[in-house]
Amino acid sequence: MLDQISIRLSGQNGDGIFSSGDTLAKILTRSGLKVHGARSYQSIIRGGHVSYSIRANTGDVRAPADYIDVMVAIRPDSFIADVMPMMKAGGKVLYDSKGFRIKDPEVPEGVTLIDIPAMQMARDIDSSIKILYNTVFVGAVVAMYGLELEVHETMLKGFFQRKGDKVVQINLEAARAGYSWVEENTSKVEHSVVFDRSKDGIYIGGNETLALGMLNGGLQSYSWYPMTPATPVGSFLATYGPLSGCIVKQMEDEINVSNYAVGAAFAGARSACGTSGGGFALMSEAIGFASIIEAPVVFIEVARGGPSTGLPTKTEQGDLNQMLGASQGDFPRAIIAQEGIADGFYLGQESLNIAEKYQMPVIIASDLYMGEHFETLDGLDFDRIPIERGKLITEDIADDELPYLRYKLTDDGISPRVIPGVANGMHDAGSDEHDEDGALVSDKRAGFPEAIEVRIQQMKKRMKKMDGLLKELPPPEVWGPGPDEANLLVVSWGSSRDTVREALTQAEADGVKGASLNIKYILPFHGKEVGEILRAYESAGVKILGVEANYTGQMMRYIRGETGFEIKDKYLRYEGEYILPREVRGAIEQFMNGGLQQ
């Protein structure tokens, strides 16, 4: 008896795997379950190999399934790429030997093959719709798990209504055909998961929650240039921005995307822009520009596998060094990692507040896995985080309050910020070093004692904002047992959080008492607190393991630089696939029993 649901649809581009997966995930969500959905795909539009994995249960599901119980294997390649590595005894494979010419496929021992003539059934219903077979397969999966056909039907009606009644009717027939075939020809999956149609969540991805959060944070300007895997943020906002007062501008390249965002911020808009690693490299100069003119801009970096064009459709946490090193000179900026799907919603709002309160660029570190996997959420709190704009002047300045100084020296380093249109607030914002009024000190005045003094004052003023921000940010918290009870501490960051924690939960069965420290606020960094945590666990004799998705252990090096504490043992992944809990568990097992072999 299975205690969770674990399905994968596997095929090639053009099989409609993504929309079928979405349909199935939403059927499960509408049946009251929490779903985790993750896709695997390649950088081509037709052919190749794609899959959509779904894991669902009654409680929160925040990591991908370790094994697949029901596989829809449409293409011969599905057996090599999905069935063999992801299935074990007891699993069931739905496939169509005739329709897709699959002869004697190889499967792990104990896996049942169910040969369903999906293609023929689809053709019998309507031979003009080429990929109708995917609806047949989904109908079959619905039956396998004893889900209600009616929920599937409602989904299809909603999805296809804009294509007209005939298309709806055809799809309904296909779903029913797949469903009935299973009822009549094979045994169902035995499981203990209870469906409850009265529950109602949303099924949404990490890029979308981030975008939704920013929109709810009063975002007024978003600029972008398409780049996988950051594109969904842009398409979400292109669709919904115009419904909620946000101007969305696709620019000609990421250099201009980022400078557009600075212009919008200067004008007084809540402003953000987004890209992946390659585009972020082009944004570098604008980040320092935003910082020196003290314009609040949120820069989103959804990483793919690097270097260069790298692995466009695969995940990696490989851009930390780039984010830390982006743009010349010393300047204040924040770097915050997205840790989860729901987290994205709140982080989107928080990041805009930080940018405006501290008048500095904020970089959000995400990655393909984080941005492009989906979870069911019930209840996002749209009112939890208020819109905070900091020291912003939008009313005319009275004559007796003059002179207005845009870069006025203050105790917290934050100067009241005026926006164009305000009387008596006129000034020049310059990318050159400037004085309190915005006048350049880089030309005629440079080198004179007065200019040297101005430079020192302005540097100190700007950098002081980092101290204030660090105090406001919540210090890191350890999940799991304290130093005295634990025997393992795993250190990770951003998107690795939930997979690591699921692995630690699993590893309890192996006698592991695991704690997890997942870094979210990267800059400014709680170096003191993180150092104290690491030393507390180390001196209690707890073993410490770093886990991250890159080759050199960028976060572990950063932690060493900031705390002086070296995390020697690391489980590093850089092949691009998202990490499974069982893989982390395996690494933990090795580590606890002698040493990691990598």
Add this chain to the structure above:
Amino acid sequence: MTETVELRVTSKDWQSHRPTWCPGCGDFGVLSATRKALVNTQWQPKDTVIVSGIGCSSNFPHFVGGYGIHTLHGRSQPVAQGIKLSNPDLNVIVAGGDGDGLAIGMGGFLHAARRNMDITYLIMDNQVYGLTVNQASPTSTMDRKTRSTPYGNIEHPISPVQLAISAGATFVARTFSKEGKQFESIMQAALEHKGFAFIDALSPCVTFNKVNTYDWFKERVYDLNAPDSDHDTSDKIAALTKADEDFSGQIPIGIFYQTQKPTYEELDPTIQKFGNVITRGALKIDPETRNKILADFR
């Protein structure tokens, strides 16, 4: 942004820091003609933003009243677009050099022109890189000797006027910094033009360009829009042909091309629905829209 009693704007309102240009620099003429044109428009300095890149000429915003933003080398266009779309009620003027706008900023320039936002763009064209002390620019003529072309320039110059016309600018002119009267009236027409207005302002660098000097230009320029001229500013092909007269012969100055097209901001779906998003304010998603969005994820 409360309503104030608007007094008559005078030249004094457009004064700012003292220019740091070399004595005699062509940019002085550009500055004074621009200030006069600004007075003619009676725009409020507080509602005006001058955007520039980096270069001698890009120090412009510091020398003119109003709000100024002195951006990065070659990046004035995207910054100006971010400002204009966020707050379409602002008057946005972009100024910079030929290196800034035609080398590093070329992409931004062409895309700005095609979008036809209501922005005025002024290139102070001295056919050289001034601030980095004398290298060839995209408008440097063949054979010119500079520090980057000590054996003579072997690249053909490009025509900013032709580029602007083909990219879709709806007002395209060329003028000369010593022709104060013409400059002022062209500048005013550009400012008042609704759409992307481009001016190629011939503005000699007295320090580094010893070829294309004031006298050199004075001998060659002629008024394209003179009463006896048959140039039709609504004829795009005629304008491109006129702009093809290279600097080896006579140099036409005046308005090459002008037309009317909807501006980007008139077509933007968010602006159509909400108008100016800055004056609307930064707001949470209203409950109705929230439900509409979430419904797509159920």
